[in-house]
Amino acid sequence: MIYAMYGVLEDIENGKLYLNVNEIVYEIVVGDTGYFEDFLNEKIKVFTKMIVNDDEISLYGFSDVLKLKLFEKLILVNKLGPKSALKIITSSDVSYIVSAIVNEDVKTLSTLPGIGPKTAERIILELKDSMKEFDVTLTEKDKKILEAIEALVTLGFSRNQSKKAVTQILKKDDSLDDIIKKALKFLSR
Amino acid sequence: MIYAMYGVLEDIENGKLYLNVNEIVYEIVVGDTGYFEDFLNEKIKVFTKMIVNDDEISLYGFSDVLKLKLFEKLILVNKLGPKSALKIITSSDVSYIVSAIVNEDVKTLSTLPGIGPKTAERIILELKDSMKEFDVTLTEKDKKILEAIEALVTLGFSRNQSKKAVTQILKKDDSLDDIIKKALKFLSR
Amino acid sequence: MIYAMYGVLEDIENGKLYLNVNEIVYEIVVGDTGYFEDFLNEKIKVFTKMIVNDDEISLYGFSDVLKLKLFEKLILVNKLGPKSALKIITSSDVSYIVSAIVNEDVKTLSTLPGIGPKTAERIILELKDSMKEFDVTLTEKDKKILEAIEALVTLGFSRNQSKKAVTQILKKDDSLDDIIKKALKFLSR
Amino acid sequence: MIYAMYGVLEDIENGKLYLNVNEIVYEIVVGDTGYFEDFLNEKIKVFTKMIVNDDEISLYGFSDVLKLKLFEKLILVNKLGPKSALKIITSSDVSYIVSAIVNEDVKTLSTLPGIGPKTAERIILELKDSMKEFDVTLTEKDKKILEAIEALVTLGFSRNQSKKAVTQILKKDDSLDDIIKKALKFLSR
Numbered sequence: 001m002i003y004a005m006y007g008v009l010e011d012i013e014n015g016k017l018y019l020n021v022n023e024i025v026y027e028i029v030v031g032d033t034g035y036f037e038d039f040l041n042e043k044i045k046v047f048t049k050m051i052v053n054d055d056e057i058s059l060y061g062f063s064d065v066l067k068l069k070l071f072e073k074l075i076l077v078n079k080l081g082p083k084s085a086l087k088i089i090t091s092s093d094v095s096y097i098v099s100a101i102v103n104e105d106v107k108t109l110s111t112l113p114g115i116g117p118k119t120a121e122r123i124i125l126e127l128k129d130s131m132k133e134f135d136v137t138l139t140e141k142d143k144k145i146l147e148a149i150e151a152l153v154t155l156g157f158s159r160n161q162s163k164k165a166v167t168q169i170l171k172k173d174d175s176l177d178d179i180i181k182k183a184l185k186f187l188s189r
Numbered sequence: 190m191i192y193a194m195y196g197v198l199e200d201i202e203n204g205k206l207y208l209n210v211n212e213i214v215y216e217i218v219v220g221d222t223g224y225f226e227d228f229l230n231e232k233i234k235v236f237t238k239m240i241v242n243d244d245e246i247s248l249y250g251f252s253d254v255l256k257l258k259l260f261e262k263l264i265l266v267n268k269l270g271p272k273s274a275l276k277i278i279t280s281s282d283v284s285y286i287v288s289a290i291v292n293e294d295v296k297t298l299s300t301l302p303g304i305g306p307k308t309a310e311r312i313i314l315e316l317k318d319s320m321k322e323f324d325v326t327l328t329e330k331d332k333k334i335l336e337a338i339e340a341l342v343t344l345g346f347s348r349n350q351s352k353k354a355v356t357q358i359l360k361k362d363d364s365l366d367d368i369i370k371k372a373l374k375f376l377s378r
Numbered sequence: 379m380i381y382a383m384y385g386v387l388e389d390i391e392n393g394k395l396y397l398n399v400n401e402i403v404y405e406i407v408v409g410d411t412g413y414f415e416d417f418l419n420e421k422i423k424v425f426t427k428m429i430v431n432d433d434e435i436s437l438y439g440f441s442d443v444l445k446l447k448l449f450e451k452l453i454l455v456n457k458l459g460p461k462s463a464l465k466i467i468t469s470s471d472v473s474y475i476v477s478a479i480v481n482e483d484v485k486t487l488s489t490l491p492g493i494g495p496k497t498a499e500r501i502i503l504e505l506k507d508s509m510k511e512f513d514v515t516l517t518e519k520d521k522k523i524l525e526a527i528e529a530l531v532t533l534g535f536s537r538n539q540s541k542k543a544v545t546q547i548l549k550k551d552d553s554l555d556d557i558i559k560k561a562l563k564f565l566s567r
Numbered sequence: 568m569i570y571a572m573y574g575v576l577e578d579i580e581n582g583k584l585y586l587n588v589n590e591i592v593y594e595i596v597v598g599d600t601g602y603f604e605d606f607l608n609e610k611i612k613v614f615t616k617m618i619v620n621d622d623e624i625s626l627y628g629f630s631d632v633l634k635l636k637l638f639e640k641l642i643l644v645n646k647l648g649p650k651s652a653l654k655i656i657t658s659s660d661v662s663y664i665v666s667a668i669v670n671e672d673v674k675t676l677s678t679l680p681g682i683g684p685k686t687a688e689r690i691i692l693e694l695k696d697s698m699k700e701f702d703v704t705l706t707e708k709d710k711k712i713l714e715a716i717e718a719l720v721t722l723g724f725s726r727n728q729s730k731k732a733v734t735q736i737l738k739k740d741d742s743l744d745d746i747i748k749k750a751l752k753f754l755s756r
Contacts, residue, residue, distance in 0.1 A: 001239075001246045003207055004214040014700075018570055021212050023588050027570040050568075052246055057568045057619055133203075190428075190435045192396055193403040210401050241435055322392075379617075379624045381585055382592035399590050430624055511581075 002059070003068075004047045009039050017061055019046060028061035029082075032090035034160050035063045051075075051082050060086060066094045066134065077126045080119065087114045091159065096146040098134045101127050111150050145170070148179040157187060191248065192257075193236045198228050206250055208235060217250035218271075221279035223349050224252045240264075240271050249275060255283045255323065266315045269308065276303045280348065285335040287323045290316050300339050334359065337368040346376060380437070381446075382425045387417050395439055397424060406439035407460075410468035412538050413441045429453075429460050438464060444472045447511065455504045458497065465492045469537065474524040476512045479505050489528050523548065526557040535565060569626065570635075571614045576606050584628055586613060595628035596649075599657035601727050602630045618642075618649050627653060633661045636700065644693045647686065654681045658726065663713040665701045668694050678717055712737070715746040724754060 005028075007021035017028040017036055028046055030036065036044070046061040047068040060082055062068040067089050074085035088097065091113045100108040101124055109120035145166055152162035162183070169182040194217075196210035206217040206225055217235055219225065225233070235250040236257040249271055251257040256278050263274035277286065280302045289297040290313055298309035334355055341351035351372070358371040383406075385399035395406040395414055406424055408414065414422070424439040425446040438460055440446045445467050452463035466475065469491045478486040479502055487498035523544055530540035540561070547560040572595075574588035584595040584603055595613055597603065603611070613628040614635040627649055629635045634656050641652035655664065658680045667675040668691055676687035712733055719729035729750070736749040 001215060001248050002213060003216040006209075006212040006214075020573075023573040024569060025571040025573075026568060050246065052244055054243070054621070055619055057246075057617065057624075059568050190404060190437050191402060192405040195398075195401040195403075239435065241433055243432070246435075379594060379626050380591060381594040384587075384590040384592075428624065430622055432621070435624075 002048050002050045004045055006043060006045050008043050009036060009041060012036060012040065017046065026059055028059045029086065030061045030090075031086045032159075062089070069133065070094050070097065073127050073130060074123070077123050079122070084114045088112050092150070093146060094134065095142065098131050102131050104128060111154070144174070144176045144179060147176055148183060151180050152183055152187070161187060191237050191239045193234055195232060195234050197232050198225060198230065201225060201229065206235065215248055217248045218275065219250045219279075220275045221348075251278070258322065259283050259286065262316050262319060263312070266312050268311070273303045277301050281339070282335060283323065284331060287320050291320050293317060300343070333363070333365045333368060336365055337372060340369050341372055341376070350376060380426050380428045382423055384421060384423050386421050387414060387419065390414060390418065395424065404437055406437045407464065408439045409464045410537075440467070444512065448472050448475065451505050451508060452501070455501050458501070462492045466490050470528070471524060472512065473520060476509050480509050482506060489532070522552070522554045522557060525554055526561060529558050530561055530565070539565060569615050569617045571612055573610060573612050575610050576603060576608060579603060579607065584613065593626055595626045596653065597628045597657075598653045599726075629656070633701065637661050637664065640694050640697060641690070644690050646689070651681045655679050659717070660713060661701065662709065665698050669698050671695060678721070711741070711743045711746060714743055715750060718747050719750055719754070728754060
């Protein structure tokens with residue numbers, strides 16, 4: 001019912017935004033607040049999904065509409081609740097997740113937080129035919145970047161650190177190994 | 190509870206409107222968006238029905254109040270959910286549907302999308318006595334127009350194409366056959 | 379949660395108000411629309427109670443806070459839903475109903491629409507100890523007026539007609555019989 | 568979903584605030600209205616928690632965010648509903664309650680209204696590990712003040728009276744006995 005909101009970002013805490021929309025401050029669960037931190041006390045647009053259950057109505061929020069759309073698909077998957085879906089979405093790029101689903105790539109999906117092989121298979125089974133609206137075409141370079149980030153995260157670096165490192169060191173013809181080695185060097189300065 | 194909304198139509202996608210009402214963008218399911226497409230980025234009034242169930246609160250929307258009223262009646266019919274009710278309402282004119290119910294016309298009702306004879310009978314049984322507020326008096330001409338449109342739709346033309354064709358070619362004393370023949374000629378230009 | 383609303387009264391139909399509050403038009407069930415009809419297209423305050431059940435969220439509305447408070451009490455009574463409670467409240471004055479409950483007056487309560495002796499007893503049993511906030515002290519004159527109105531309604535006149543007639547003919551020392559006779563004469567002019 | 572509201576405080580009654588936020592007056596259950604009484608007809612911020620159950624959606628309100636946070640923790644405790652949680656929170660200071668939980672102090676917790684030893688133990692069991700966000704460090708002086716207030720409340724004085732008395736008479740090196748004796752003298756002027 002509530003697709004997006006424009007409001008002043010009053011506060012950010014514990015993975016939640018506090019957005020003042022016409023004198024009502026909404027608590028919006030976003031998980032990864034990294035993107036939003038630059039906009040404190042500014043007016044922003046947040047894409048939202050209202051989750052209703054017996055004893056609570058809560059709002060989940062996203063910085064862009066593709067993340068919202070993917071979230072709406074993921075929560076339809078059997079045994080996958082909003083919290084797990086949010087973890088998946090904030091763990092990587094939409095294109096990376098969608099292409100793993102489209103390519104029925106259980107191994108890649110299983111590297112994402114909170115997803116074991118069984119959940120990965122269920123996601124693929126239930127969603128692979130409904131990904132068309134994401135028209136995702138990952139270039140070879142995109143794939144190498146996303147895989148390098150995953151590798152760094154597996155080595156214990158935070159996702160933000162990994163993204164920043166890879167973006168800093170990346171050269172046009174780097175192989176996946178080149179990217180990981182140079183990023184590690186960058187991170188250990 | 191929410192009967193109508195005035196807001197700026199920000200976007201239209203997959204049979205849904207995205208209406209900005211005082212900084213909150215509501216997702217409104219309308220099915221057939223044809224009528225609304227001329228009003229993108231303009232302020233409009235949408236008649237709405239809030240549908241509440243265990244795990245979702247959604248808004249269904251209509252361009253005029255008679256459609257809303259008929260929708261509110263249809264969703265009371267046993268085994269007829271909001272999605273099916275919406276399909277019926279967006280498939281034809283309110284007067285055509287209401288007069289079929291009032292005249293207990295199973296055959297005509299069964300031509301509407303998603304309605305078999307059984308559902309048609311149930312709709313008639315449960316609603317025929319509660320159609321008075323629609324004070325629908327179809328002229329002979331109205332009936333010929335609506336029947337011609339249904340015929341064209343059955344032949345595979347979209348409802349919008351059929352409506353436009355019939356309106357273009359219609360002359361005062363045309364018989365039903367005349368209308369269908371001239372409309373087909375118009376559509377095959 | 380929603381105690382009252384200020385908005386422009388856009389429309390009145392079938393016992394419902396359509397109140398535009400900041401571009402959202404709320405449908406408010408009031409039953410007796412008599413009081414509100416003078417305020418069409420004006421800004422008014424309506425006291426509201428939000429009724430939530432499995433498949434609907436609706437708003438019931440009242441012209442003054444005492445009616446709202448009595449409604450909130452009545453809907454707590456076992457087997458008494460919002461529709462029946464509304465019928466009771468729109469059928470008479472709050473003081474008349476409250477004093478019947480406080481005086482455990484089953485006979486008077488049973489004259490109100492939708493209330494048989496059993497429901498009257500249940501209302502008295504469950505509510506008589508929680509009427510203090512209404513500090514209702516009916517004068518003898520109040521009682522005669524209310525009883526005269528009830529008598530006229532039982533004779534088939536509408537509640538509005540009866541109220542208007544009694545108010546028109548009332549003299550200081552009239553007995554109950556005087557009031558009824560003069561009101562009947564007035565109504566048969 | 569609704570974390571806070573800015574609105575004009577229209578009325579206060581029976582432990583509830585009536586807050587006008589953009590023409591909609593919200594009923595907010597706060598229990599102890601003492602703090603809010605100074606702000607009648609002024610614009611204020613109220614921290615809120617929306618409680619949803621089968622047949623009602625209600626708003627609970629707090630003057631500061633720490634009380635809201637503690638309320639959100641307490642209502643997660645098995646068999647502890649919002650009304651009981653509100654009673655606990657309005658009975659004492661957040662720091663006093665939190666330090667009793669952190670120190671596993673069943674005796675102190677049991678002095679709070681509506682809490683017997685069993686509930687105290689359950690609160691401690693379920694919440695003691697999730698109190699970090701309250702970073703509560705009570706000085707010796709704080710403890711003496713809170714204990715003196717509890718003693719006066721047990722003697723029958725209202726919490727507001729007790730707080731005012733203790734604050735009026737307090738000297739730097741007073742022992743707990745001194746504070747209680749001097750407060751009693753103050754209260755019996």
